[in-house]
Amino acid sequence: xxxxxxxxxESSWSVPERRAETSITVVSGDDDDIRHxxxxxxxxxxxxATYDEGHAPPRGGxxxxxxxxGAETDRGGPRRAxxxxxxxxxxxxxxxxxxxxSRPVRTGGGERVAGWLLRLCAVVPVVLTLGLVSMLAxxxxxxxxxxxxxxxxxxxxxxxxxxxxxxxxxxVPVGLAAAIYLAEFAPATWRRWLRPALELLAGxxxxxxxxxxxxxxxxxxxxxxxxxxVPRIVAASMVLALMLVPTxxxxxxxxxxxxxxxxxxxxxxxxxxxxxxxxYVVLPAxxxxxxAAVMLALARAVGETMIMTLVAGRLPWMGLDPRTAVETLxxxxxxxxxxxxxxxxxxxxxxxxxxxxxxxxxxxxxxxxRAGRWS
Amino acid sequence: MTRGESRRxxxxxxxPAQQRRGRLFALVCMVAAIxxxxxxxxxxxxxxxxxxGFGAHxxxxxxxxxDAGSLLGSALGSLWLVSMALAIALPIxxxxxxxxxxxxxxxxxxxxxxxxxxxxxxxxxxxxxGLELFVRALRLGHGMLAAAFTLALVVxxxxxxxxxxxLRAVPDELREGGxxxxxxxxxxxxQVVLPAxxxxxxSGAILAIARAFGEAAxxxxxxxxxxxxxxxxxxxxxxxxxxxxxxxxxxxxxxxRADAAMSxxxxxxxxxxxxxxxMRLRHxxxxxxxx
Amino acid sequence: MTTxxxxxxxEDLCAWYGERQILDRISFDVPAQRITAIIGPSxxxxxxxxxxxxxMHELVSDARVQGQVQLDGEDVYDRHVALEQLxxxxxxxxxxxxPFPMSIRDNVLAGLRLTAExxxxxxxxxxxxxxxxxxxxxxxxxxxxxxxxxxxxxxQRLCIARALALQPEVLLMxxxxxxxxxxxxxxxxxxxxxxxxxxxxxxxxxxxxxxxRVSDRTGFFLGGQLVEFDDTDVxxxxxxxxxxxxxxxxxxx
Ligand SMILES: Nc1ncnc2c1ncn2[C@@H]1O[C@H](COP(=O)(O)OP(=O)(O)OP(=O)(O)O)[C@@H](O)[C@H]1O
Ligand SMILES: [Mg+2]
Numbered sequence: 001x002x003x004x005x006x007x008x009x010e011s012s013w014s015v016p017e018r019r020a021e022t023s024i025t026v027v028s029g030d031d032d033d034i035r036h037x038x039x040x041x042x043x044x045x046x047x048x049a050t051y052d053e054g055h056a057p058p059r060g061g062x063x064x065x066x067x068x069x070g071a072e073t074d075r076g077g078p079r080r081a082x083x084x085x086x087x088x089x090x091x092x093x094x095x096x097x098x099x100x101x102s103r104p105v106r107t108g109g110g111e112r113v114a115g116w117l118l119r120l121c122a123v124v125p126v127v128l129t130l131g132l133v134s135m136l137a138x139x140x141x142x143x144x145x146x147x148x149x150x151x152x153x154x155x156x157x158x159x160x161x162x163x164x165x166x167x168x169x170x171x172v173p174v175g176l177a178a179a180i181y182l183a184e185f186a187p188a189t190w191r192r193w194l195r196p197a198l199e200l201l202a203g204x205x206x207x208x209x210x211x212x213x214x215x216x217x218x219x220x221x222x223x224x225x226x227x228x229x230v231p232r233i234v235a236a237s238m239v240l241a242l243m244l245v246p247t248x249x250x251x252x253x254x255x256x257x258x259x260x261x262x263x264x265x266x267x268x269x270x271x272x273x274x275x276x277x278x279x280y281v282v283l284p285a286x287x288x289x290x291x292a293a294v295m296l297a298l299a300r301a302v303g304e305t306m307i308m309t310l311v312a313g314r315l316p317w318m319g320l321d322p323r324t325a326v327e328t329l330x331x332x333x334x335x336x337x338x339x340x341x342x343x344x345x346x347x348x349x350x351x352x353x354x355x356x357x358x359x360x361x362x363x364x365x366x367x368x369x370r371a372g373r374w375s
Numbered sequence: 376m377t378r379g380e381s382r383r384x385x386x387x388x389x390x391p392a393q394q395r396r397g398r399l400f401a402l403v404c405m406v407a408a409i410x411x412x413x414x415x416x417x418x419x420x421x422x423x424x425x426x427x428g429f430g431a432h433x434x435x436x437x438x439x440x441x442d443a444g445s446l447l448g449s450a451l452g453s454l455w456l457v458s459m460a461l462a463i464a465l466p467i468x469x470x471x472x473x474x475x476x477x478x479x480x481x482x483x484x485x486x487x488x489x490x491x492x493x494x495x496x497x498x499x500x501x502x503x504x505g506l507e508l509f510v511r512a513l514r515l516g517h518g519m520l521a522a523a524f525t526l527a528l529v530v531x532x533x534x535x536x537x538x539x540x541x542l543r544a545v546p547d548e549l550r551e552g553g554x555x556x557x558x559x560x561x562x563x564x565x566q567v568v569l570p571a572x573x574x575x576x577x578s579g580a581i582l583a584i585a586r587a588f589g590e591a592a593x594x595x596x597x598x599x600x601x602x603x604x605x606x607x608x609x610x611x612x613x614x615x616x617x618x619x620x621x622x623x624x625x626x627x628x629x630x631x632r633a634d635a636a637m638s639x640x641x642x643x644x645x646x647x648x649x650x651x652x653x654m655r656l657r658h659x660x661x662x663x664x665x666x
Numbered sequence: 667m668t669t670x671x672x673x674x675x676x677e678d679l680c681a682w683y684g685e686r687q688i689l690d691r692i693s694f695d696v697p698a699q700r701i702t703a704i705i706g707p708s709x710x711x712x713x714x715x716x717x718x719x720x721x722m723h724e725l726v727s728d729a730r731v732q733g734q735v736q737l738d739g740e741d742v743y744d745r746h747v748a749l750e751q752l753x754x755x756x757x758x759x760x761x762x763x764x765p766f767p768m769s770i771r772d773n774v775l776a777g778l779r780l781t782a783e784x785x786x787x788x789x790x791x792x793x794x795x796x797x798x799x800x801x802x803x804x805x806x807x808x809x810x811x812x813x814x815x816x817x818x819x820x821x822q823r824l825c826i827a828r829a830l831a832l833q834p835e836v837l838l839m840x841x842x843x844x845x846x847x848x849x850x851x852x853x854x855x856x857x858x859x860x861x862x863x864x865x866x867x868x869x870x871x872x873x874x875x876x877x878x879r880v881s882d883r884t885g886f887f888l889g890g891q892l893v894e895f896d897d898t899d900v901x902x903x904x905x906x907x908x909x910x911x912x913x914x915x916x917x918x919x
Contacts, residue, residue: 206592207620
């Protein structure tokens with residue numbers, strides 16, 4: 001079967017390796033039989049062919065001659081058929097006959113206008129981000145280098161971490177237990193009331209939490225522990241914890257709920273008690289989501305301003321032990337509300353705050369996404 | 376766990392020790408769920424009582440000394456500020472969410488990440504941006520307008536995230552139904568996805584409103600507490616409800632406690648109304664979907 | 667094998683999800699004004715295949731297609747094809763009824779409205795569409811009720827009506843009876859018999875009796891390949907391939 005122009009079988013390729021825009025159409029067959037091939041049987045075992053020149057299909061396509069191995073005809077068993085094909089690469093010419101398919105549906109100009117408007121909207125957050133970063137950088141940088149408060153920023157970072165950590169110490173056990181109750185034990189009616197109530201708690205403005213600390217928590221603690229002056233850090237972390245519990249609850253409950261029912265039922269069907277099922281199946285499976293809940297709560301705590309400024313900060317008249325005042329990052333910024341001028345060191349504190357809260361948040365965010373994908 | 380427990384009991388009853396442990400655990404969890412709610416409610420009640428002094432002074436307590444005019448002014452100021460901020464943030468936020476709904480691309484996933492991060496930026500920092508951008512660069516001064524723009528920055532990512540969540544909650548079958556009928560992506564979005572996502576978006580918007588009402592931190596920087604200059608014509612943001620409360624706490628000789636208590640009560644009342652509204656919307660939507 | 671005018675011609679169609687190849691060089695002709703059934707075990711790529719025909723496949727983010735699908739000789743994957751036009755000419759009904767959250771009337775008109783420039787108040791389209799799916803008498807008094815209030819079988823017929831209202835030439839049906847009870851199934855099958863004269867129908871089904879009852883041609887898919895494609899009675903009485911025979915007689919899977 002030697003034919004002029006065919007150098008021999010140089011490459012065989014199967015369809016998956018071809019490029020998406022490439023399509024091969026059979027132009028003509030030398031053998032009459034080709035026309036009797038049913039379409040399905042054209043390429044039962046791939047094509048063996050050569051290009052006229054080189055191996056790669058030249059731009060714009062090329063004419064290819066080759067064999068179909070194992071082609072079956074109506075008249076007999078497998079045989080090899082010789083055909084000529086034209087390979088098209090890239091855009092093809094529109095079909096000459098009915099061009100209906102390529103007639104666009106008229107949609108008016110709205111489509112394009114809407115697209116541009118949406119794109120414009122999408123630019124805003126990007127600009128906002130760039131603005132935020134550049135302003136913090138510009139404000140923090142002075143001729144003397146990075147602007148710093150007199151004692152440096154270390155105490156503020158320490159104070160922030162301390163209060164937030166202490167608050168989580170209260171909030172996480174309570175929040176997790178509450179989430180377990182809501183996800184596993186609560187009757188539907190209780191759940192229907194408790195969840196919104198907790199959400200309400202999350203919606204209370206933080207300045208009101210600060211007020212609760214100053215007006216109620218501190219006097220109550222002073223009454224309970226007479227003679228001791230209440231450290232600010234305790235009062236601040238307590239109200240902060242109350243504020244964080246709903247965050248922990250709602251995220252942890254979501255994590256618990258994404259554990260598939262089949263897994264719970266599998267455990268129960270093996271004779272496990274509810275408690276065992278929780279401990280061995282549900283909690284491990286929900287662990288990433290629960291850690292994420294804690295991280296996101298921590299991010300919220302770190303960025304909280306009102307409680308940090310008003311309760312933990314240096315306000316002498318509040319009935320808290322003034323010696324225990326704590327510097328915090330947000331407290332430095334909040335000082336502007338107490339009449340302090342806005343200085344470069346505030347920008348430095350802001351930059352550190354941004355880095356800290358984004359670091360914590362992105363760990364949590366990634367975990368949430370992972371938890372979501374896992375389920 | 377000891378071996379004794381894991382051995383199968385012969386009867387069908389659960390071993391009593393195990394049963395007791397399970398109940399105790401459930402009880403502890405229940406208390407944990409109820410405790411924060413009760414504590415929060417009690418503290419709020421005690422705070423309002425301590426400010427208004429119903430018990431000690433009888434009748435209206437110290438409330439008779441409240442300056443009703445200034446309270447009304449504060450409430451209206453808050454309302455005005457929040458309306459302006461939302462009027463800016465809502466359309467842009469929804470637009471961002473709609474843009475993110477488009478065909479997936481690397482740009483879009485970066486943008487989505489950017490917005491998730493913005494939503495996590497502590498709100499005080501937007502105060503710094505507002506101070507630099509609106510108060511100083513655009514010379515809006517320490518007025519309502521600068522405060523409104525700043526507040527819009529704070530709620531923009533929140534609105535975008537909530538709107539996006541609502542859009543993604545629309546089942547793909549509906550989208551496919553639209554495409555299979557030959558609709559363009561924009562037609563599917565506008566006529567199929569948006570109507571279906573509307574209740575979710577609305578409750579997201581309500582939560583954003585609630586958030587904006589109580590937000591104080593970024594306004595500390597733009598409201599001009601340090602500035603002695605009189606506020607601009609658009610109103611004085613220092614008078615809005617949350618900042619009013621802040622001032623009571625910050626200065627011993629600031630506004631009276633009774634005034635602050637009333638501000639707190641108004642804020643909480645607004646929150647309750649908004650939350651109730653959002654909840655009803657959600658319920659109605661769920662019922663409709665199930666029915 | 668009788669010769670029929672092909673409405674759709676599938677050539678060498680391959681499809682991927684990510685790196686995973688789902689369809690492997692599928693080629694056959696779908697005759698006009700006939701019902702073509704696609705059968706095969708679960709996961710063999712039937713849904714993927716018909717989603718390639720009206721280019722719904724590419725809505726999945728990492729999906730890829732190769733090969734040709736021709737509608738009346740025009741390549742559906744041509745660069746110049748307007749997707750909307752294509753999908754209007756090739757209607758689709760999904761396995762799970764997916765009415766839009768609006769009224770029954772609006773659902774029927776959805777196809778017209780979705781793709782229209784100006785508001786459509788063309789209520790005339792509603793009755794014939796609903797009649798052709800034998801739903802008119804059941805819902806004529808509550809056209810303004812929400813579609814979700816219909817039974818699942820009625821919802822499925824509504825979805826068929828929604829597709830028919832656009833007067834497509836081809837109707838792709840992916841297990842349209844998948845979630846219906848035997849009575850509702852029988853109704854849809856009757857309906858298929860009526861629609862057969864007017865449309866070219868590609869029907870994916872798990873139900874072999876259904877394929878045998880309603881279709882003219884049948885293709886048997888296995889592992890992403892087309893094992894056999896022939897007249898339905900040939901496939902069911904004297905299949906040319908062992909695997910087809912095994913599947914039809916229930917010897918595997
Ligand atoms: N969105 C997707 N992403 C990745 N893989 C997919 C996706 N959809 C389907 N697949 C895979 O493609 C293969 C073929 O799926 P397809 O839905 O076409 O099968 P089918 O023949 O319709 O099956 P069934 O009869 O169960 O509906 C399956 O192995 C499935 O796992
Ligand atoms: Mg399928």
